[in-house]
Amino acid sequence: MVHDQIVLRTFRCIAVLAVSTLALIVPLWTVDIKGQQASTPPPPPSTIGPPTRADLLRGQYGRYRANNDLLFYHLDVRVDPDKKSIAGKNTIRFRMLADDTRIQLDLAANLNIDKVMLGATPLKYERDLDTVYVDFPSTLRSGREYTIDFHYSGLPQEQGRFGGMAFRTDGAGHPWITTACEDEGARVWWPNKDQWRDEVERMQISIAVPSDLMDISNGRFMGKTDLGDGYTRWDWLVQYPINNYSVSVNIARYEHFADKLDDLPLDFYVLPQNLEKAKRQFAQAKPMLEAFRSYFGEYPFEKDGFKLIEVPYSGMEHQSAVTYGNGFVNGYLDRDWTGIGISLKFDFIIVHESGHEWFGNAVSAADVSDMWIHEGWTTYLESLYVEKMFGHDEAIRYVNSYKPKVQNREPIITQRGIHRQPQQDMYFKGTLFLNTLRSVVNDDTAWWALVRDVYQQFKYRNIMTEDVVRFFNSRTARDWTPIFDQYLRRSAIPTLQLAFNEPGSMAYRWKTDERAFAMPVRIGRPGNWTIVEPTTDWKVMPTSLGKETMDVATDLYYINVEKS
Numbered sequence: 001m002v003h004d005q006i007v008l009r010t011f012r013c014i015a016v017l018a019v020s021t022l023a024l025i026v027p028l029w030t031v032d033i034k035g036q037q038a039s040t041p042p043p044p045p046s047t048i049g050p051p052t053r054a055d056l057l058r059g060q061y062g063r064y065r066a067n068n069d070l071l072f073y074h075l076d077v078r079v080d081p082d083k084k085s086i087a088g089k090n091t092i093r094f095r096m097l098a099d100d101t102r103i104q105l106d107l108a109a110n111l112n113i114d115k116v117m118l119g120a121t122p123l124k125y126e127r128d129l130d131t132v133y134v135d136f137p138s139t140l141r142s143g144r145e146y147t148i149d150f151h152y153s154g155l156p157q158e159q160g161r162f163g164g165m166a167f168r169t170d171g172a173g174h175p176w177i178t179t180a181c182e183d184e185g186a187r188v189w190w191p192n193k194d195q196w197r198d199e200v201e202r203m204q205i206s207i208a209v210p211s212d213l214m215d216i217s218n219g220r221f222m223g224k225t226d227l228g229d230g231y232t233r234w235d236w237l238v239q240y241p242i243n244n245y246s247v248s249v250n251i252a253r254y255e256h257f258a259d260k261l262d263d264l265p266l267d268f269y270v271l272p273q274n275l276e277k278a279k280r281q282f283a284q285a286k287p288m289l290e291a292f293r294s295y296f297g298e299y300p301f302e303k304d305g306f307k308l309i310e311v312p313y314s315g316m317e318h319q320s321a322v323t324y325g326n327g328f329v330n331g332y333l334d335r336d337w338t339g340i341g342i343s344l345k346f347d348f349i350i351v352h353e354s355g356h357e358w359f360g361n362a363v364s365a366a367d368v369s370d371m372w373i374h375e376g377w378t379t380y381l382e383s384l385y386v387e388k389m390f391g392h393d394e395a396i397r398y399v400n401s402y403k404p405k406v407q408n409r410e411p412i413i414t415q416r417g418i419h420r421q422p423q424q425d426m427y428f429k430g431t432l433f434l435n436t437l438r439s440v441v442n443d444d445t446a447w448w449a450l451v452r453d454v455y456q457q458f459k460y461r462n463i464m465t466e467d468v469v470r471f472f473n474s475r476t477a478r479d480w481t482p483i484f485d486q487y488l489r490r491s492a493i494p495t496l497q498l499a500f501n502e503p504g505s506m507a508y509r510w511k512t513d514e515r516a517f518a519m520p521v522r523i524g525r526p527g528n529w530t531i532v533e534p535t536t537d538w539k540v541m542p543t544s545l546g547k548e549t550m551d552v553a554t555d556l557y558y559i560n561v562e563k564s
């Protein structure tokens with residue numbers, strides 16, 4: 001997903017002092033002060049307000065969700081543009097993980113449940129806001145697979161930033177119907193197990209629309225069938241695990257053009273009046289895909305292909321069916337998003353939303369609390385694209401241009417189980433954090449191998465931050481836990497304190513919330529940095545540099561510096 005638009009603030013370049021004094025900097029000794037606090041204080045209480053009943057129903061992974069594992073959905077519906085209605089069924093196959101008589105599904109309260117069937121047997125159900133508890137007449141057995149048909153109908157309500165399910169018209173007055181519901185939940189237009197932890201393994205999407213329209217959804221196009229009543233059904237097969245919110249219909253009188261990247265089919269769908277503009281702008285898809293696969297490995301959804309589909313909102317990372325509404329111009333919504341010129345060299349929506357195919361769609365968070373795994377990584381992927389296309393220095397400038405957008409008011413990771421989406425820092429602070437980790441690793445060969453392995457280790461899985469930290473800890477000698485905790489579970493970033501009390505020496509330490517925080521950092525003179533390893537205890541080192549001439553590589557580490 002793309003972040004909310006934020007008022008651009010002027011990026012302030014950090015002036016580099018042009019002093020040529022070179023310093024010999026060697027850590028000298030560690031000051032050992034007895035009696036300091038030794039335990040890690042708990043994180044401060046969040047300022048997040050109390051969860052509503054709806055938040056709890058949506059966010060908790062309770063007994064009736066945890067007792068089953070999704071295997072297959074077949075969403076088979078008819079969309080009527082005149083009535084702005086949807087009707088049909090979702091066939092849900094699941095494996096029980098425990099003996100039980102009830103499962104928890106979700107459908108927006110304003111939509112009707114027509115019936116829920118187990119074969120020929122109608123099932124009882126109980127609605128509670130958007131939750132639907134389905135009850136079975138006899139115990140479902142652990143390890144066995146079951147299939148139910150959930151029939152529903154109604155008028156989906158347009159809502160949220162991208163519409164939820166929106167019935168619009170194109171410039172020529174023809175229907176243009178789209179779905180984008182990451183914030184609202186897929187429940188706003190179809191019945192499903194609407195949570196993040198359990199992704200369905202595969203899915204068929206069958207959408208019947210008036211025969212003068214097309215439906216473009218996720219997965220591989222399987223064919224269309226004239227239903228003989230003025231409607232045509234479009235069939236799509238998703239051959240990989242998929243987030244509920246990523247499932248998408250895009251209904252319009254689209255024009256189609258196609259290309260290939262090696263064996264990967266590239267399909268593009270745009271309104272007729274934008275065909276020529278799209279052919280020019282979507283030429284960026286190939287170098288984008290090539291850039292990301294050079295870092296992480298093959299495009300994750302090879303069998304499903306890659307699509308870009310024009311929509312009336314800015315864009316969304318619908319899996320293998322990325323939706324695009326950036327006006328066929330570079331930048332983000334026709335402007336220099338980062339304010340330093342680089343943004344105008346590429347189409348932000350093509351790069352950002354497609355980057356999510358690797359982080360967000362292939363590697364997914366198991367709770368919205370850890371959504372930085374989607375947005376922090378994908379914003380970092382923007383800078384990797386910049387590095388591949390325009391070089392290392394431009395990438396570092398790009399990452400740092402996000403600094404003015406960071407607020408540092410709330411931790412990036414929110415409370416789990418209450419479906420509380422993190423604030424925007426997950427994008428910008430998330431990417432500055434990852435750029436910091438690269439500098440800590442301080443070996444680009446090792447860094448590129450590490451990020452590639454993170455992706456390869458966790459693709460097609462739903463993970464939490466702890467999984468990423470554990471992987472980092474297993475791959476290097478460093479204990480990354482306090483570093484991840486400070487940046488992701490605390491509001492403040494680390495402050496490097498430098499004290500120049502005695503001529504010829506400098507005392508230094510980290511001021512952080514995490515007592516065990518220890519992170520190397522480059523200090524001294526640009527072009528001749530020395531790496532020191534501060535902890536939260538004072539260390540003292542000799543230096544010929546003073547308060548005014550001692551510099552810190554703050555474009556490589558997202559930190560504050562405090563000199564005294």
Ligand SMILES: [Zn+2]
Pocket residue numbers: 001002003352353356374375378
């Ligand atoms: Zn995003």
